[in-house]
Amino acid sequence: MTLNLATLFEAVAAALPDRTVLVCGDRRLTYADLDARADAVGRRLRSAGIAPGEHVGLHMLNGIEYVEALLGCLKIRAVPVNINYRYTDRELHHLYTDAGLAGLVVDDAFAPAAARVAGECPALRAVSVVRTGETAEKPEWPSGVSVGDYSSEPGEPDPSLREGRSADDHYVLYTGGTTGNPKGVVWRHEDFYMAALKGGNPYGPPRLSAEELAAEAKNGFELSFLLTMPLMHGAASYTLLMALLTGARTILMRRFDAMDALRAIDREKPMIVAVVGDAIARPLVDAIRAHGAEYDLSSFKVLGSGGAILSRSVQDEYAELIPDIHINNGFGASESGVDGSISVGADGLMRLGADASVTVVGADMKPIPPGSDEVGYVARSGHVPLGYHNDPEKTARTFPVVDGTRWSVLGDMARVEADGTVVVLGRGSGCVNTGGEKVFPEEVEQALKAHPAVMDALVAGVPDDRFGERVAAVVELRPGASATAEDLREHCRAHLAGYKIPALVAFTDAVVRSPSGKADYRWAKRVLTEKN
Structure with a gap:
């Protein structure tokens, strides 16, 4: 049977007509x-x-x-x-x-x-x-x-x-x-x-027919998700459709509010809480620290993030507050799907456990050899998009066809360690060139967000007469916390090379992100350029 999304959902719904599929506020629907x-x-x-x-x-x-x-x-x-x-x-x-x-x-x-x-x-x-x-x-x-x-x-x-x-x-x-x-x-x-x-199976081989998918949904373990992010965001649509096709129950939040999320966990008992990076995960963990004892959070076993990387500091807070929690730091894109999961080490490096169809390629579209110093692009082949709607020029750049194989070449830069581990460096489009040294904003943001006073941070380059650009950061502090620019620079010195330390730190009441949690680097660059 054809792998059509509507047909696949209908097969699961027919197998599980009386199971609850959606909860939103006081409304509930079964699959039927x-x-x-x-x-x-x-x-x-x-x-x-x-x-x-x-x-x-x-x-x-x-x-x-x-x-x-x-x-x-x-x-x-x-x-x-x-x-x-x-x-x-x-x-x-x-x-x-x-x-x-x-x-x-x-x-x-x-x-x-x-x-x-x-x-x-x-x-x-x-x-x-x-x-x-x-x-x-x-x-x-x-x-x-x-x-x-x-x-x-x-x-x-x-x-x-x-x-x-x-x-x-x-x-x-x-x-x-x-x-x-x-x-x-x-x-x-x-x-x-x-x-x-x-x-239809994040834990093993794919289900290759509607009958197989429906049988697994009926006979397998029943999962439950709390979606905290907007459904119009790619990561949320991935999670929603995965839940629908695996027989899961999905609890929707109309708008994210950390205290409402605690009440939903207490009331609906989801196993998996889905977020988009620190923008949602940090307010939620702050609410758990302040009010978690007032609610039954025992069902909460998995924190899943997609669309933005969870910082090491936020992951450590969840591990402290939620016993035996499993954290899935998903890595992917609208242009490639789910490509693997990221682990953020004590060294601040982001290492990718990649799907077999994901590799790192150079400008010539050939794989980067392990152990080399060469930096390339994370790319995927096989099941990839056809292109961008109404934009053949961008399609040709992002989805090139090489020797009959269509690729999705993401903006993420990476290198390959000697043992084959992929180290993700960050988006090439946001890379700061300071005196010839390349600085990826994500690495500096990870270091800044490890400071206990920092709620959120974005990093961008600002013009500099001597070095061309210098590293700068917009920082939002946690409510009631205090830190100076020099405090943050001193903290970063323990994690980063000297040329990566933000030369300019601008404080803001709230870091601007999209409603899905994605960084707004245009806003950050504008703010920092005005402060420069």
Whole structure:
């Protein structure tokens, strides 16, 4: 049977109809409920004229409706497009028009912003507004766009929804990254299933049919996840779809709040708490330290991070507070899927336990030999995306085809130790060149965040007449903590070579990151340049 995401989910839902699949606040759905409601959404989208291959934007906070709409799109072979709800009108305009949206499912709170840019989307003809009660405003939409209230009330089963599906159907994931406009990464369903969802089995060989996947979900151990991050972020969508295809129960937080997360763990008893790096993990561990004794956290066995690397200091805090916790520091990207896991050593180096299809290549696309001093790019072959939507130039750079093999070449730089261990250095695009020495921001950020007073930090280069650039850092301190720039530099001297020590430290009330926890290096560079 074809490895199509909708077909795979339906097989699992048929095997586990009465098992709880989603919890959000006081709402709960079983697998049968979710399957029927997603059918209803798909049927309504199709009735509104949405055809296979057309793009449908999901402009929502976390909630049951997000998951229903995602699956509804997949069921009718439409392509769901994740919309970052924190984007400005300029960024939304780029994403809406670049994606060429034909349909849109939008929370009422975001409908005014959506309506302001909808006039530039000539393909847009069907909008479904989720009435959350967060606003009563009803904006003016362009003529020619049909606007109605969202509904997922099930009707009669419709076998025609299951016709024509293919492993070649598309799944598009828009990623803002750390620089530039958001880009739509285009995946075939089969490639996404194998690379981003580990073939439905993160602990062993892939499940190669819907029947095998459903049988394992029914007979295997029942997992439970608390998703703290926005579903519109790649790491969250990976976790959600993995949970749906393995028979797991997923608890959604509409918006992240550390105390709400403790209450959810106490109430719903998840085994796995999914976060995006320190931006979510650090406030959560601070809440556990201050209030953890007030809640039953005994079910919490695994902390999983994707989309941003957990610092060593945060991992140590969790190990101190949660007995026998397992920490999975996931490494991957929207452009490659799940590539392995990172361990941060006492030396501050980030070592990658990589998937077999991941390697480090030079500019000539040949593997870097172990033990050499050469720095190359982390790259993946095999099940990789087709490219970027509507951008052949960037596609050619990131997804080159070499001798008939398509590669995904990430922006992460790495070297290979003599024993074959991959040491990830950081993003090449953010590398600071100070007097000819290369400094990767991530290494300096790890050192800064190991200081007990530091909540968060971003590192960038600022212009320097003598060295071309010098290392600079924007630092957010923990509430009630204090530290001077010299305190932080002295701390870093125990971890870093002298040329890597931040010459400039600027303190801020809050480090700016995307709602998914990704670093905003454009903001950091602007702040530091103004302070320079």
